[in-house]
Amino acid sequence: MQFIENKTFDEINVGDSAELTRTLKSEDIELFAVMSGDVNPAHVDDEYASSDMFHKVIAHGMWGGALISAVLGTELPGPGTIYLNQNFNFLRPVGLGDTITIRVTVLQKDEKHHHVILNCVCINQDGDPVIEGEAKVIAPTVKVHRPRTQLPDVHLHESGARFNELIKATYELPPVRTAVVHPCDALSLEGALQAGLQGMIIPVLIGPTAKIKAAAAEFGGNLDNIEIIDVPHSHAAAETAVAVARAGKVQMLMKGKIHTDELLKPVVDKATGLRTERRMSHVFILDVPNYPKPLLISDAAINIFPDLQVKRDIVQNAIDLALALGIDMPRVALLSAVETVTPTIPSTLDAAGLCKMADRGQITGGMLDGPLAFDNAISKAAAETKGIQSEVAGQADILIVPDLEAGNMIAKQLIYLAGADAAGVVLGARIPIVLTSRADGVLSRLASAAMAQLYVHHEAGGTLL
The missing domain is CATH 3.10.129.10 (Hotdog Thioesterase)
Structure with missing residues (x-):
């Protein structure tokens, strides 16, 4: 001593x-x-x-x-x-x-x-x-x-720095027409209007006009030159937004003051919705203190117990988003409780299957490895201790979780215990859906809009006007 x-x-x-x-x-x-x-x-x-x-x-x-x-x-x-x-x-x-x-x-x-x-x-x-x-x-x-007193370790983290970089990446891109579904509270409306002011979106507000104007009055929001489609209630707002999207009049949806299931119900309708051959999934992007880069987690909000084919779509959606965000070769960690394929743990079998699907070209654009426990996915030291030789272990860009419960717990733990900032988007439909939480602040909403805008332009290959 x-x-x-x-x-x-x-x-x-x-x-x-x-x-x-x-x-x-x-x-x-x-x-x-x-x-x-x-x-x-x-x-x-x-x-x-x-x-x-x-x-x-x-x-x-x-x-x-x-x-x-x-x-x-x-x-x-x-x-x-x-x-x-x-x-x-x-x-x-x-x-x-x-x-x-x-x-x-x-x-x-x-x-x-x-x-x-x-x-x-x-x-x-x-x-x-x-x-x-x-x-x-x-x-x-x-x-x-x-x-001699041992000083504590100090870790510096600039809250919102990576989200601000994400927003800056949209500055040279044209705004995307976006249906904002039932923005009848100050927070969701302010987020949409701020995204409009920053040139990320052209907001089309869908909901009861009187409630929208009342929400704007709460924070002094300016609705001049903002298109409002007046509908009587939230159900009608969701249905109208989907109809407008099917007609090609908007390229994004953004959640307002409306429950997620209420918003998604008309989206997933087989006859009149926005479904594609690919399964829809939610992707969190987290700015985690002490992790050197943004971390994507999927799926923590839509698919409860995904099977292997659904996980394939979840992985591909996350890879496509990472590519749109400028990550050249996203590293995808397929999470489980152990690092070996174990017949009694289904998530390890799914991980092995997904890796083989990537080998056969059924998943493209990313580098997959799994099964990996959480620590080995994000810590090089932990991976080296286990003797894991991998281009993914310890430096994952994307975490694919076994099921919704695991994903939701991981994301919420990182947000509330590790101080991570979070944003999110739903992919797999015809257009991306900005799916924010009631607890999200304006910066998270802007970051979510930025992700969706970057994704729209990436998918359009620079041809979107």
């Missing part, structure tokens, strides 16, 4: 010194900005910093000051030290990758008050001083020898 120990006033001599060395990383700057609230663009904005006087991102000046404080509080004099005064001269900027040595040296001692004055200097890897100053402290008079 490491210990931390001070030097008492009586043990300190003029000329004594202590130092530590740190290399500036982007995480240091981000953590300091989070802690201090200092978001000066010279420190956190690459584009701005490149045109600033130093032409690069630099550390906050007090990052070096904090390191001087660390030496005083942990090394010399160490625990029990009371800071009285500190001055700094900032001589040079500290950039990413710079290695700084922080050194304090005793200059004077005051026996009467146990005051100690120390020279403080921070020197970069070239031997140039970047900060100079003096500190005045009260040195401890009692010896301290204690176990």
Whole structure:
């Protein structure tokens, strides 16, 4: 065990010194900005910093000051030290990758008050001083020898960052005419109108006009130049939306304040709906802290106990969406409880069958492996521990779950325990359906709309006008 120990006033001599060395990383700057609230663009904005006087991102000046404080509080004099005064001269900027040595040296001692004055200097890897100053402290008079506190791991996650990237990917694409089904509450209507303002969709609002206008009034939404198809209730809204889609007048559906089964009932009607030869399935896209890329999960909302053929469609739908999102060769992990094909666990047999279907060209565009347990699908360390040799294990883009219950639990756990942001879309019908949850905020709704817009354009091969 490491210990931390001070030097008492009586043990300190003029000329004594202590130092530590740190290399500036982007995480240091981000953590300091989070802690201090200092978001000066010279420190956190690459584009701005490149045109600033130093032409690069630099550390906050007090990052070096904090390191001087660390030496005083942990090394010399160490625990029990009371800071009285500190001055700094900032001589040079500290950039990413710079290695700084922080050194304090005793200059004077005051026996009467146990005051100690120390020279403080921070020197970069070239031997140039970047900060100079003096500190005045009260040195401890009692010896301290204690176990060194182990600091917690800190993981930085910019909430919404990947969803914002998804939205940015739509900026150069034409908007898609979208039937917004029964947008009679403020949240769903605001999401649709925001998607319209950002050029992702041309919203066609279908529902009772009076309720739509009342919802808009709740948040000051502007309905000027927005097409509204007036229908008496939610059932009629869903039926009308499907009819409009069958007529080719819209290329997407978006759920408003309506139950999912109520929306999907006219969609799946064999005679008048939007069914195709492929089974419809829902795909979650999750921005999970500590996972290095977006994670797609299917199916957690529509197919309860899918058989092998339905799973084939679920996999293909998810791959097609991943391709539309710009993932060149999506890695698909077929989840189960174990990594070996086990006759008593049906999901392992389905995984083996799906892999063979991919080998035979019945599933295209992705790289499949399974069965894989959840940990081996998303953690390289876990996969290596199990001795799993795979291009998918530990780096999955898509998780295919055994059934709806498993998928719903995984997605909700990642959202509510891991802090993931979630968006979702239904594929397999003639057009994609943005299927949001009542708990989804505006960003999730925009991300869902962005996914569907990208999918529409990808399927159209760039020919959509």
